[in-house]
Amino acid sequence: MIDKIKNFILKNKLTLSIVVGVILLSIFSLNPASNLPETPLPPIPTPNVSPTPYVGTRTGQQAVQQSIADREVGLSVNKTLNQYPFITKLPLITQNYTAIFDFKKQVIRVRMQQGFTSQFIESDVKKRLSDIGVPESIQIEYLKFNDPTP
Amino acid sequence: MDNKKIKGCVIKVMIFFTILLLIIGAIIFSFTLVINIINSGAYVTDRAPGAGLDMPMEGYCDLDPNTIIPLEFPNIYPPTNIAHHAYILVNDLLPGLWCYFNHQPYYDGDAPSDPPGFPDGGNPDYWDESLFGLFLDNDGTYNIFWCTIMVIEAWNNTPGVSLPTDLIYTPTMHAYFVNTGRFTTIQQALQNLSLVHPGDAAIIARDGSSRGLNGDHASIVWSVTPDAITTIDSNAGLKGFTYAISGGEARWGSLTIVGFGRR
Structure with missing residues (x-):
């Protein structure tokens, strides 16, 4: 029986390969990823990256302290916004x-x-x-x- | 087994694989469709376009680094008022580090000039491009348009007004106003609101802060009414706050006004 199947496949290999090819082509043409323009993903925050430290004479340690204070203020603002989302209106x-x-x-x-x-x-x-x-x-x-x- | 049976068997196998492939294709199609919708930005957000007083979700910045979200009100003050210059600075602020508005495009190394009407002839670089959208929590050695820089630049670009340029830390700015006899406490102000003027530097404290009433944040007074004091701000998440006057204090969430530095 296996020989007969082998013979059938060998005899009809052209037809069979066309059928499989058409199926694969139809699947790839349906895939929207191949039709839509590529949209870049938004930047993913990388929390452990250290940017170049600021070394301007006008800033120094006071700027470092202010950055920390501003961050804390921003986080508390965020909490308030979560609690009272209407407040910005x-x-x-x-x-x-x-x-x-x-x-x-x-x-x-x-x-x-x-x-x-x-x-x-x-x-x-x-x-x-x-x-x-x-x-x-x-x-x-x-x-x-x-x-x-x- | 004759040839006819084999043919039937093969056709059945082919139909089975065809259906299998179609199912796989449908799954891939649905998955990629969802991914593409998400990436194209066609998802619902509750951000009101142009609100100007809105804030992104903590830990994720979906604002465009180059799109200004303007203030919702016009600049009503003449160039002789500090608030006029503060408005120009705050209105143009772009989202930066932590997605807060702390990138002033005229105070960027790439900026070709000062903001319009700013005569001081200098626009130092208060921005690192690499900071956009990051949520850093280390020692704070960043280069951004701090709240205090906005106050200093607004003051120093107003005719006849000056403020030392080294008052970067809010408690230092607070102490400077106290030591020079130009500080109005919130208690004094609420007794007599005419002591507070648009353009004054507001010193803000956060409940539970380790800095106590020395202040955590500085901003510029925009308007004063019997019910509220509105400020405009840099690097505070929002571009402005309306502090409700009630029970002897002016409060917005966990922030209260400590007092005002005047010219």
Whole structure:
């Protein structure tokens, strides 16, 4: 039987190789990697690379200390952004009011312009705050134009 | 076994391999498609284009090193105001080390000139190209546009104003203002906000910092209202902060204003 198969393959080797070739070609032509332009991968951070130290006369040790301080500040900023992702969209400044986030009291403080009342602007304030992702659980404090700062 | 049976058998084998190859092809196709979508940037991010006050994810910088993300408000001050020059410096800042905005293109070794309207005639090199997108945590010997450099350059390019160029470390700058009798504490400022002006140098402290109230960060006051003090900043992650005035302090997250250096 094996001899017969061998004979069949030998007799039809041209047909068989064409069939296999067509299948392989169709697979490679379907592969999107061969069609799309190559996009370079974004640079991968390499944490242990030491850049050339700065040796300018205006900097020195103070610059080193400031780099460390700035890095620490940046990390704490990052934490705040994770906690309050809406904060970069504040303050809201409109003709009728301004809204800020009071970190100490954990409330949104809305200062109304002269002649406006909270009933007049409430729905607009709520909509805008909702649009920028302020959670409904955060209370809103309305202050009149000349109310003292809390 | 006759020739017909062998032929049938071979055809079955061929059909089996064809299906197998098609399945493998489909898997390769799906995989490469996903990889290409990711690499082409067609994935969803929550970054508002042009927000200017946004910050990338820690540990990964997906900002373009050559694209300026401008401030969201115009430069309203005349060139006689320090804040005018601070705005020019901060607005043009590019992402650099840690993906913070600390690459000032006019203070780069390749820069052909000073920023527009900056008369001091010098633009020292505060940038190493190799720093972009790195997240280094070693001894801090970097060459970047520190927060204090922005303050110093804004002051020294404003007519009639000067600040020593060696106040690179915030506690040193703080001490300089105190020693020269030009420091307004936050307590004094909140009693009388008219003591604070756009262009003043704000000294910022971080909760729990080893530097205490000597300050960790310096920035330029942009605006003052009864509710908040807004600053513009270099090398702080964001290009600006609005510190809410409340309970006797001006706070943004874990940062509070210690006081202000005035001209």
